[in-house]
Amino acid sequence: MIILNSLEEFRQRYHSAKKWRRCLEAIANLQALKPGVCHSIGDSLVYRLVDGPAAAAACFTGNRRYVEVHYYLEGGESVDFAPKSELSSLSPYSDETDRETFAGDGTxxxxxxxxxxxxxxxxxAYRPLGAGHLRKLVLMVTIEGATFHNK
Structure with missing residues (x-):
């Protein structure tokens, strides 16, 4: 997991690849977003706004085809995370959802x-521990070479 302390730090570090520029385009579109509605830019980025109480997750979640980016706008939350290799699989990887779930202790x-x-x-894999109120943008960015097969 990578922790960046500001949007400016993100801009400086991830300015060259098109998929990261698309993240900045999505962030610039924040004013037009409604919570819970998924949006996409091209075939490399899907994003949604989370706004409200956030329940603690029961298990860890991991992805294979997407890198997940959480941009915190208001509030905050604690997140446990650990290498997948240190966790136990709860459900097998689903190609349809690009998710797999794990049990264990966050290292x-x-x-x-x-x-x-x-x-x-x-x-x-990560596990959010919940928050009373949270506003964040969740961006799912394809890894290199991973695009939708029907495109």
Missing amino acids: LRHGASAGQLLIFDNDY
Whole structure:
């Protein structure tokens, strides 16, 4: 997992690839977003706004074809994360949802706050621990070479 403390840090670090520029385009579109509605830009980015109470997850979630980026706008939450290799599989990988679930103890915990971006790469799984009120943008960015097969 990568922790960035500001959108400016994200811009500086991830400015060259088209898929990361699309993330910035999605972030610039925040004013037009309604919570829970999925949007996409091209075939490399799907994103949605989360706004409201956030329940704690019962298990860890991991992806294979997407890198998951959480951009915290208001509030914050604690997130447990661990290498997938250190967790036990609960459900097999689903190609339809690009998700797999795990059980175990998070080897690391981070308290995310407004302005931060958390980037969950494919070697890690994460488990949000819930929040009373949270506003964040969740972006699913394809990894290199992974696009929709019907495109």
